[in-house]
Amino acid sequence: MGGPDHRRPPGDRLHGGRARRRPAPAPAASPTGTPTAGHETPATREAATYRKWGLKPFPAPPAPPAAKPVVRRPGAPVPVISEIPTHEKIVFLTFDDGAEKDPEFVRMMKDLKVPFTMFLTDAAIRADYPYFQPLIAQGNGLANHTLTHPNLRTLGPDAQRREICGQQTKLKQRYGTTPRLFRPPYGNWNEATRAAAGECGLDAIVLWRESMQIKNMQYQRGDKKLHPGDIVLAHFRGPSELKGRTMTEMTATMLRKIQEQGFTVARLEDYV
Numbered sequence: 001m002g003g004p005d006h007r008r009p010p011g012d013r014l015h016g017g018r019a020r021r022r023p024a025p026a027p028a029a030s031p032t033g034t035p036t037a038g039h040e041t042p043a044t045r046e047a048a049t050y051r052k053w054g055l056k057p058f059p060a061p062p063a064p065p066a067a068k069p070v071v072r073r074p075g076a077p078v079p080v081i082s083e084i085p086t087h088e089k090i091v092f093l094t095f096d097d098g099a100e101k102d103p104e105f106v107r108m109m110k111d112l113k114v115p116f117t118m119f120l121t122d123a124a125i126r127a128d129y130p131y132f133q134p135l136i137a138q139g140n141g142l143a144n145h146t147l148t149h150p151n152l153r154t155l156g157p158d159a160q161r162r163e164i165c166g167q168q169t170k171l172k173q174r175y176g177t178t179p180r181l182f183r184p185p186y187g188n189w190n191e192a193t194r195a196a197a198g199e200c201g202l203d204a205i206v207l208w209r210e211s212m213q214i215k216n217m218q219y220q221r222g223d224k225k226l227h228p229g230d231i232v233l234a235h236f237r238g239p240s241e242l243k244g245r246t247m248t249e250m251t252a253t254m255l256r257k258i259q260e261q262g263f264t265v266a267r268l269e270d271y272v
């Protein structure tokens with residue numbers, strides 16, 4: 001799974017969970033007690049913001065579970081997951097690598113507040129580390145995708161550890177946050193990868209169920225539908241890799257496919 005396509009890849013906070021929603025301000029009232037002109041409410045403002053990006057507002061995701069359904073048990077190998085066990089109609093967005101650095105994408109995700117997790121590779125981001133800072137400041141997850149994006153199955157245990165622990169250190173130094181989640185490039189891993197991820201302090205290996213292409217969603221299951229808890233893979237890709245489409249167009253298409261199937265987006269870090 002994955003294949004060379006995964007070379008250009010994944011995401012964290014739609015609404016950031018009900019608890020993080022900003023409280024709606026009380027409507028302004030005229031001295032006579034009737035609402036002031038404009039009739040702008042938080043709901044209409046939100047609808048207008050989503051319309052700007054060709055989308056309808058997402059319903060807020062359910063409150064996160066009190067206990068995370070995926071945990072790393074002491075002494076056990078790190079869990080490897082492609083989905084989160086849940087009955088809620090939620091999916092999780094992930095954006096990989098970090099090659100494309102489109103300022104419009106930062107604006108879009110600031111507007112939409114759709115949570116996502118970024119699995120970043122140092123070789124893809126080192127030309128412009130600051131690009132990712134506002135995305136992290138928005139509350140989106142920062143996660144590990146190795147230093148140089150190798151096929152880890154071709155590397156021995158020491159080399160795998162260098163790729164994974166090395167990126168942990170870099171991301172911590174650059175962004176002040178220690179990643180907890182790891183995605184192996186191309187989705188390729190073995191038991192040495194699992195051991196290395198654990199030794200490097202990671203809590204889970206995160207794969208995926210759907211992969212967003214230029215206009216289509218690739219499904220692993222034969223029914224070609226999203227299922228509750230699915231993890232969706234996308235990439236920081238730009239027009240040269242998207243046949244002229246922009247990253248925000250690709251993202252809007254992906255979000256519409258999620259909405260059309262009656263799903264909303266939740267924050268992966270609330271569940272693992």
Ligand SMILES: [Zn+2]
Pocket residue numbers: 006007008009096097145149185186
């Ligand atoms: Zn990748």
